[in-house]
Amino acid sequence: MLKVENLNVYYGGIHALRGINIEVEEGQIVSIIGSNGAGKSTLLNSISGIVKPQKGVISYKGKEIPRAPHRIVELGICQVPEGRLVFANLTVKDNLIMGAYLRNDKKRIEEDLEKIYQLFPRLEERKNQMAGTLSGGEQQMLAMGRGLMGDPDLILLDEPSLGLAPLLVKTIFEIIEDIKKMNKTILLVEQNAYKALSIADKAYVLEQGTIKKEGAAKEILQDKSILEAYLGKAH
Ligand SMILES: Nc1ncnc2c1ncn2[C@@H]1O[C@H](COP(=O)(O)OP(=O)(O)OP(=O)(O)O)[C@@H](O)[C@H]1O
Numbered sequence: 001m002l003k004v005e006n007l008n009v010y011y012g013g014i015h016a017l018r019g020i021n022i023e024v025e026e027g028q029i030v031s032i033i034g035s036n037g038a039g040k041s042t043l044l045n046s047i048s049g050i051v052k053p054q055k056g057v058i059s060y061k062g063k064e065i066p067r068a069p070h071r072i073v074e075l076g077i078c079q080v081p082e083g084r085l086v087f088a089n090l091t092v093k094d095n096l097i098m099g100a101y102l103r104n105d106k107k108r109i110e111e112d113l114e115k116i117y118q119l120f121p122r123l124e125e126r127k128n129q130m131a132g133t134l135s136g137g138e139q140q141m142l143a144m145g146r147g148l149m150g151d152p153d154l155i156l157l158d159e160p161s162l163g164l165a166p167l168l169v170k171t172i173f174e175i176i177e178d179i180k181k182m183n184k185t186i187l188l189v190e191q192n193a194y195k196a197l198s199i200a201d202k203a204y205v206l207e208q209g210t211i212k213k214e215g216a217a218k219e220i221l222q223d224k225s226i227l228e229a230y231l232g233k234a235h
């Protein structure tokens, strides 16, 4: 579904991605794990068109993706960025409706809103509350719900568990598995390596702009060197 080939990104003199190759198959959860500054967000931002790579090819469903972010959204690729970014002065419900701005199938938008409320009951309880007054975890849920309202096929999730209490981390990962069951494909970036590997089909380990390891998530979860480097701090 998604193929990234020899991707190189520079920020001035910083070579942030150094020849990245990844593949995401339809219907799967693929996790990218790696420490701070490894280049995880840069990779997602390159796919969603926010960052312009200097070299490499990104293709989606067999075709090279366009360069403009709004055209990438139109293809059915949605990024839920790091740090939530909800519209603080709109209600929860209006934030969700905003997520469907490219759609005009009113009836299905209403149906999807109900689905989002089933997925995140907390958002339904607070649908008339201003988004800026939600807790951090609730804002994270809202950002994910808003992304889903665009009815994307491929969802790019950047650190959905960042800063959440353990119980909510568990909930968020359960919801990601539920999203997969809604026939969505998910590319997940996480520092919580244990959880990210537990729910993924495939995984990549990104370090200093290079893929250090790739394979079935279950196998990477068994890898001693990975365990030591990334999983110790994840529990
Ligand atoms: N706009 C920018 N200008 C200059 N350097 C940048 C920019 N964005 C990212 N970088 C640098 O590129 C490298 C990769 O950053 P990136 O945000 O992709 O890492 P990350 O893996 O997402 O880290 P984190 O886990 O902390 O979110 C870092 O060294 C960062 O400082």
Ligand SMILES: [Mg+2]
Residues within 6 Å of the ligand: 040, 041, 042, 082, 158
């Ligand atoms: Mg990041």
